[in-house]
Amino acid sequence: MNDYIRAMNRVRPSAELVEETARAAEEIARRRTRRGPVRALRPLIAMAAVIALLAGMTPVLAANNETVNDALYQVSPELAQKLRPVKLSSESNGIRMEVVSADVQGDTAAVYVAMTDLEEDRIDGTTDLFDSYEIRTPRDSVGRCERLSYDGETGTCTFLITVQTMNGGELVPGGKVTFSVREFLSGGEKLENQPVDLDLSSLPVYADESGPEGTLPYVVTDKYVTVPLEETPDSTVSIVKSVQEDDGTVITMDFMKDFDILGGSYIDQEPVEAQILFPGETLCPLAENLTLTGAAVINGRLHVQMRLDKHRELDPHGYFYLKLDDGTVLESRSSVAFRYHGLSGADSGINLSGQGADYQEFVFDTQDMDLADCALYGDYYTNALNTKGNWSVTFPLEG
Amino acid sequence: MRDSRQCTAAEAEAVIARYADTVYRTAYAQTGSRMDADDVFQEVFLRYVKARPVFKNEEHRKAWLLRVTVNCARDVTGSLWARRRAPLTEDIPDEPQEETGLKEMLERLPPKYRWVIHLYYYEGYSCGEIARMMGLREGAVRTRLARGRQKLKELMEGEFACE
Numbered sequence: 001m002n003d004y005i006r007a008m009n010r011v012r013p014s015a016e017l018v019e020e021t022a023r024a025a026e027e028i029a030r031r032r033t034r035r036g037p038v039r040a041l042r043p044l045i046a047m048a049a050v051i052a053l054l055a056g057m058t059p060v061l062a063a064n065n066e067t068v069n070d071a072l073y074q075v076s077p078e079l080a081q082k083l084r085p086v087k088l089s090s091e092s093n094g095i096r097m098e099v100v101s102a103d104v105q106g107d108t109a110a111v112y113v114a115m116t117d118l119e120e121d122r123i124d125g126t127t128d129l130f131d132s133y134e135i136r137t138p139r140d141s142v143g144r145c146e147r148l149s150y151d152g153e154t155g156t157c158t159f160l161i162t163v164q165t166m167n168g169g170e171l172v173p174g175g176k177v178t179f180s181v182r183e184f185l186s187g188g189e190k191l192e193n194q195p196v197d198l199d200l201s202s203l204p205v206y207a208d209e210s211g212p213e214g215t216l217p218y219v220v221t222d223k224y225v226t227v228p229l230e231e232t233p234d235s236t237v238s239i240v241k242s243v244q245e246d247d248g249t250v251i252t253m254d255f256m257k258d259f260d261i262l263g264g265s266y267i268d269q270e271p272v273e274a275q276i277l278f279p280g281e282t283l284c285p286l287a288e289n290l291t292l293t294g295a296a297v298i299n300g301r302l303h304v305q306m307r308l309d310k311h312r313e314l315d316p317h318g319y320f321y322l323k324l325d326d327g328t329v330l331e332s333r334s335s336v337a338f339r340y341h342g343l344s345g346a347d348s349g350i351n352l353s354g355q356g357a358d359y360q361e362f363v364f365d366t367q368d369m370d371l372a373d374c375a376l377y378g379d380y381y382t383n384a385l386n387t388k389g390n391w392s393v394t395f396p397l398e399g
Numbered sequence: 400m401r402d403s404r405q406c407t408a409a410e411a412e413a414v415i416a417r418y419a420d421t422v423y424r425t426a427y428a429q430t431g432s433r434m435d436a437d438d439v440f441q442e443v444f445l446r447y448v449k450a451r452p453v454f455k456n457e458e459h460r461k462a463w464l465l466r467v468t469v470n471c472a473r474d475v476t477g478s479l480w481a482r483r484r485a486p487l488t489e490d491i492p493d494e495p496q497e498e499t500g501l502k503e504m505l506e507r508l509p510p511k512y513r514w515v516i517h518l519y520y521y522e523g524y525s526c527g528e529i530a531r532m533m534g535l536r537e538g539a540v541r542t543r544l545a546r547g548r549q550k551l552k553e554l555m556e557g558e559f560a561c562e
Binding site for chain 1: 407408411412413415416417419420423424427428436437440441444445447448449455456457458460500501504516517520521534537538539542551555
């Protein structure tokens with residue numbers, strides 16, 4: 001592997017390619033600015049508003065006013081951070097966050113921040129900032145955060161924030177970094193290699209049937225839907241909203257109004273369609289906030305569906321896989337995550353209308369297999385607690 | 400760092416400058432061809448400017464770029480045209496010896512292993528980070544990595560640096 005690394009280190013794009021790409025990107029960025037007069041004006045409007053606000057305030061008030069500073073950051077991050085006062089400690093909801101130490105070397109600053117629960121035991125070794133943190137840096141530098149350690153005796157979790165200049169130059173002396181956190185998860189638990197109590201050989205079996213007018217781009221039954229997907233420019237997928245037939249007829253996917261595709265994964269091939277079981281009642285509980293809600297064979301492929309309760313609050317998630325009699329492990333070929341707002345199942349009578357629940361459906365390539373030779377297993381990851389607060393520290397970058 | 404401003408020309412240039420090598424090497428690792436890597440390189444950054452995604456921090460920006468690079472490169476290696484295309488006799492003039500060996504190795508390694516090998520061994524991501532980046536189960540990444548490593552070992556027939 002060292003040979004691979006050494007050889008790959010010598011692979012670089014040509015200067016002409018980089019320049020050509022930068023010019024093309026510049027042109028696109030400029031075209032967007034010209035086409036979007038509202039967007040082009042927004043920074044100017046924001047600046048005018050900020051100036052108007054600042055005109056009536058002293059610099060200290062402007063620096064301490066979060067609303068003003070937020071607005072200023074959108075227009076001039078460097079000025080916003082310059083005006084922001086140093087604040088090495090922050091306490092909210094009985095939890096203290098403080099800057100422990102900082103070290104600046106050339107283009108990189110490493111800052112250690114600790115969070116301690118002063119009142120309860122909400123912080124533990126599984127504390128996860130749940131992507132709710134924000135790092136504001138002076139212009140032309142970027143930041144990242146990772147959990148380093150947990151001290152059970154003091155109930156303190158330590159994070160490392162790394163700030164680095166984008167161009168490799170020295171960090172701006174006197175520049176300030178603000179690290180903010182709005183919520184975090186704890187009480188994490190993982191359950192792996194868990195057998196699922198499900199007889200795969202006795203599952204319902206469905207197959208798409210074309211209608212009298214030929215094969216449609218979608219299928220709707222009372223048990224499942226098959227819909228075409230499209231890949232968006234940022235490589236996510238969404239449901240195709242409408243399809244135009246050869247004769248000009250436009251078919252809209254109105255029946256999918258109760259579904260929102262949240263994401264998916266596809267191994268080895270592009271996502272072309274999603275087949276989703278209409279969510280049903282509980283088949284069996286899997287873990288805290290994770291429930292098996294559907295299992296069937298569609299066009300020879302095994303579909304297994306789980307519901308993720310309190311998904312946005314506690315981020316429960318999991319994965320299914322099959323174990324064959326010969327010991328082979330078969331992973332899913334694809335999965336689709338979606339939110340469902342409609343009735344749960346055709347006959348269940350459970351009405352989730354308006355509430356919306358999150359699901360994930362896993363699909364296995366089992367067309368040439370006897371499901372009697374397979375067993376379903378799952379790995380599950382849950383969190384017990386979501387703690388909210390408003391923690392924010394600002395520290396100077398000094399060598 | 401929440402980047403809520405639209406992507407200006409200067410910012411696009413800064414991102415290209417920062418991640419040019421990373422994107423290009425990942426594209427080359429997957430396609431094994433400079434010609435294809437050039438196309439993927441342009442496609443990735445033009446998608447970036449068009450999509451103007453919002454990132455919370457630099458980690459997310461890099462992960463986004465790598466994910467799009469792998470997906471674009473996989474489109475190239477998976478296309479019927481790519482599979483049927485005969486190799487050029489002179490893909491790169493004056494190609495260094497080390498790069499010739501790398502190119503030959505990549506061509507012999509099945510495409511489905513290339514990107515995970517590259518992200519793990521060259522970019523230094525853990526299986527969990529790769530799984531999160533690509534929207535896959537961590538176990539799936541581990542399995543693919545193990546199989547790719549075994550395949551690479553067979554190809555290289557030499558001392559192999561393992562974890």
